Amino acid sequence: MSPTGENGPLFDLVVRGGRVVDPVTGRLGRFDVAIAGGVVADIAPAIPGDLATGVVDAKGALVVPGLVDLHTHIFSPGTFWGVDPGPTAWRSGVTTWVDAGSAGAYNLGALHRLCGSFPPLTTRAFVNISSIGLVAETGEGRRDDLCDAGLAVDAIEQNADFVVGVKCRLDRAVVGEMGIVPLQRAIEAAAAGGLPVMAHIGTGPPDIDEVLDRLRPGDIVTHCYTGQGMALLDRSGGPRASVVRARERGVLFDVGHGAGGFSFAVAERMLASGHVPDVISSDLHQRSVLGPAFDLPTCMSKFLALGMSLEEVVQAATVNPARAIGQASLAAPLAIGGRADVAVFEVEVGDFALYDTYMEQRKVDRLLVNRATVAGGVLLPPVAAAPPACWIPSTDRQDDVLHRDAGELRRPWATLLTHPNDFVHLPLVGPPI
Numbered sequence: 001m002s003p004t005g006e007n008g009p010l011f012d013l014v015v016r017g018g019r020v021v022d023p024v025t026g027r028l029g030r031f032d033v034a035i036a037g038g039v040v041a042d043i044a045p046a047i048p049g050d051l052a053t054g055v056v057d058a059k060g061a062l063v064v065p066g067l068v069d070l071h072t073h074i075f076s077p078g079t080f081w082g083v084d085p086g087p088t089a090w091r092s093g094v095t096t097w098v099d100a101g102s103a104g105a106y107n108l109g110a111l112h113r114l115c116g117s118f119p120p121l122t123t124r125a126f127v128n129i130s131s132i133g134l135v136a137e138t139g140e141g142r143r144d145d146l147c148d149a150g151l152a153v154d155a156i157e158q159n160a161d162f163v164v165g166v167k168c169r170l171d172r173a174v175v176g177e178m179g180i181v182p183l184q185r186a187i188e189a190a191a192a193g194g195l196p197v198m199a200h201i202g203t204g205p206p207d208i209d210e211v212l213d214r215l216r217p218g219d220i221v222t223h224c225y226t227g228q229g230m231a232l233l234d235r236s237g238g239p240r241a242s243v244v245r246a247r248e249r250g251v252l253f254d255v256g257h258g259a260g261g262f263s264f265a266v267a268e269r270m271l272a273s274g275h276v277p278d279v280i281s282s283d284l285h286q287r288s289v290l291g292p293a294f295d296l297p298t299c300m301s302k303f304l305a306l307g308m309s310l311e312e313v314v315q316a317a318t319v320n321p322a323r324a325i326g327q328a329s330l331a332a333p334l335a336i337g338g339r340a341d342v343a344v345f346e347v348e349v350g351d352f353a354l355y356d357t358y359m360e361q362r363k364v365d366r367l368l369v370n371r372a373t374v375a376g377g378v379l380l381p382p383v384a385a386a387p388p389a390c391w392i393p394s395t396d397r398q399d400d401v402l403h404r405d406a407g408e409l410r411r412p413w414a415t416l417l418t419h420p421n422d423f424v425h426l427p428l429v430g431p432p433i
């Protein structure tokens with residue numbers, strides 16, 4: 001048999017020379033990954049490049065399963081926060097995008113249909129307990145009639161292959177006089193569907209202890225390192241007793257970086273107390289994609305700087321989010337027959353500055369920079385950054401980035417946006433702690 005097989009190349013693509021870190025199978029070490037027909041066709045220490053139509057040079061790089069971003073907003077156009085995943089997916093390694101409540105019962109069908117246009121990316125969604133979802137910036141939980149658990153259950157049933165949980169934002173601006181009621185309704189709907197609740201925390205009321213004590217095993221707290229009034233710290237600077245209780249009974253903690261919900265100071269204290277996040281997610285949306293969240297690998301780099309190991313941050317962005325929504329198969333194994341979702345990263349070593357959502361800077365010495373992203377066996381081509389929606393302010397520096405060629409944008413943010421004045425700070429209700 002000729003090296004290319006009797007009917008042409010054996011493989012569509014070979015990812016060659018990389019260091020595999022696969023928390024799904026536990027495989028670690030130098031392996032080549034061959035892809036054919038959208039699945040992993042072979043994985044071995046050396047697979048000749050001439051057996052494939054295309055080769056991804058991963059020499060010296062990290063090769064991991066395609067990332068699963070548990071908290072994103074991809075309902076664009078149609079909502080205040082939504083972004084198109086295309087301009088970020090190809091340069092971030094994120095192959096599974098979970099929308100966190102952009103749509104409620106009234107517009108879930110539209111989001112579901114929109115996500116059908118994103119192949120080869122995999123998409124899932126939390127349905128918002130408010131029937132209108134995140135059409136507007138905030139306030140979706142203020143009206144009793146919009147927080148209709150029965151309607152949410154109907155929407156879940158009609159989109160059963162798409163919905164993975166129920167989202168509820170618990171924040172003074174979101175719920176107003178409704179207080180804890182939206183959470184009660186979200187739990188009611190989630191329980192009927194056998195799904196988790198994802199609870200957003202920010203500036204209370206509601207009271208953080210009341211929220212945490214109501215969450216069930218498997219429910220998810222997002223923005224878990226918020227520096228706002230619902231922060232997980234007590235007065236002594238350690239985790240609140242309600243946090244310890246929640247963790248003990250199996251409540252999960254998700255980073256959800258975003259534009260208002262990530263404080264280095266809070267994360268440092270929580271990690272020093274042994275509170276490592278279960279899931280690292282970006283909360284990618286209109287106000288975070290131009291910084292300081294940027295994308296999931298940049299968020300993961302912040303947790304490398306906070307002391308988590310490379311293996312731990314990869315696990316928190318692949319296996320853990322997939323399990324959190326009861327769909328372990330979304331973290332695709334780097335093994336024969338596995339869906340070919342593969343992310344290749346450079347671990348750049350240097351002196352970099354990254355910011356939290358309060359414009360507090362930390363120096364980091366390692367940065368995860370994506371080199372290639374393969375989704376469903378397809379090597380994703382460069383896609384130019386999208387300009388923000390007309391209601392989103394941007395700085396001159398951010399506008400400069402938007403005019404760059406897509407090919408230059410693999411690590412645009414780290415090189416071009418390096419000062420707090422390069423970002424638009426999200427105005428929040430109440431001061432950060």
Ligand SMILES: [Zn+2]
Pocket residue numbers: 071072073100256258283
């Ligand atoms: Zn969000």
